[in-house]
Amino acid sequence: xxxxxxxxxxxxxxxxxxxxxxxxxxxxxxxxxxxxxxxxxxxxxxxxxxxxxxxxxxxxxxxxxxxxxxxxxxxxxxxxxxxxxxxxxxxxxxxxxxxxxxxxxxxxxxxxxxxxxxxxxxxxx
Numbered sequence: 001x002x003x004x005x006x007x008x009x010x011x012x013x014x015x016x017x018x019x020x021x022x023x024x025x026x027x028x029x030x031x032x033x034x035x036x037x038x039x040x041x042x043x044x045x046x047x048x049x050x051x052x053x054x055x056x057x058x059x060x061x062x063x064x065x066x067x068x069x070x071x072x073x074x075x076x077x078x079x080x081x082x083x084x085x086x087x088x089x090x091x092x093x094x095x096x097x098x099x100x101x102x103x104x105x106x107x108x109x110x111x112x113x114x115x116x117x118x119x120x121x122x123x124x125x
Contacts, residue, residue: 002027002114006096009119012086020081020119022096027114030054030074033099035112036081038092038121045095047107049081059106064090086123093118 008020022034033052039045049070050059058070069082079096097112105111 004096004098004114004116006094006116006119009094009121011122011124013125014087014123016086016123017082017084018086018121020083020094020096020121022079022081022116024077024098027098028074029072029077029079029098031101032113033102034070034072034079035097035099035103035106036070036079037095037097037107037109038090039095039118040092043092045109048094050103050106051079053101057102061107083121086121088123091121091123093120 003025005023012018031053033050035050036048037045038048048061048064049068051070051072067085072079095118096116098114099112103111
């Protein structure tokens with residue numbers, strides 16, 4: 001069974017940092033573009049960042065540009081989301097998802113075939 005597992009969430013103060021990990025089992029991540037999404041209570045799931053399968057192309061939502069960095073370690077079959085200068089509005093459940101080599105519309109949910117269960121990120125003092 002194909003599985004994506006997110007980890008690294010938690011409670012952090014405003015201005016703090018977290019690094020989320022997305023690990024795959026039973027399939028190889030380097031054949032897929034990987035997206036990070038988030039969903040806050042009462043809101044729709046939204047795209048945060050995407051990294052391509054091979055050439056390292058990245059894409060970010062305007063709300064996180066300059067603060068978040070997506071990266072991948074294919075040897076570890078893991079994708080990371082480094083989140084710095086966190087704000088209370090970043091509070092959400094964060095999900096990773098695997099799609100094609102590079103989605104035609106990076107944050108379109110239907111572009112992604114596999115989803116993790118999510119990890120909670122709470123930014124609060």
